[in-house]
Amino acid sequence: MKILIVDDHAETKCFGIIKECQKQGIEVEIKKAINPALRRICYEQQDIDAIVLDMGLGIYKDSYLLEVRGGDRVLRELLRRKYNIPVLIFSTTDSFYKDKCDFVVDQMTEWNVVQEQEKFYSFLEKIAEQ
Numbered sequence: 001m002k003i004l005i006v007d008d009h010a011e012t013k014c015f016g017i018i019k020e021c022q023k024q025g026i027e028v029e030i031k032k033a034i035n036p037a038l039r040r041i042c043y044e045q046q047d048i049d050a051i052v053l054d055m056g057l058g059i060y061k062d063s064y065l066l067e068v069r070g071g072d073r074v075l076r077e078l079l080r081r082k083y084n085i086p087v088l089i090f091s092t093t094d095s096f097y098k099d100k101c102d103f104v105v106d107q108m109t110e111w112n113v114v115q116e117q118e119k120f121y122s123f124l125e126k127i128a129e130q
Contacts, residue, residue, distance in 0.1 A: 007054035016111030034070040056093035
């Protein structure tokens, strides 16, 4: 099983998720920016079983911040392409598209709270069902 984490601070913010995946033998791939993540999802998604997504990713052009809701761009593209890859939003930033996407399993905001960790374990169970 492989989970793609799309987060510009994945090593620190998603440390608990990464550690738990390693413990369970789940492969983790990290993309820290929207364009590499979209390329990976849109053109090489066949081996991605699930996505952990930060909604507040910045979108830059020539070092200028254009947008701070890059996660919505990922959800919009998954919806447009009709990809049914399970997504767990791991962000305090809410999404405009979350309720329109039946593949969004849940949203968690932190790792160190038991109820939030339970959302991650439910996410893993959903992936295993597919």
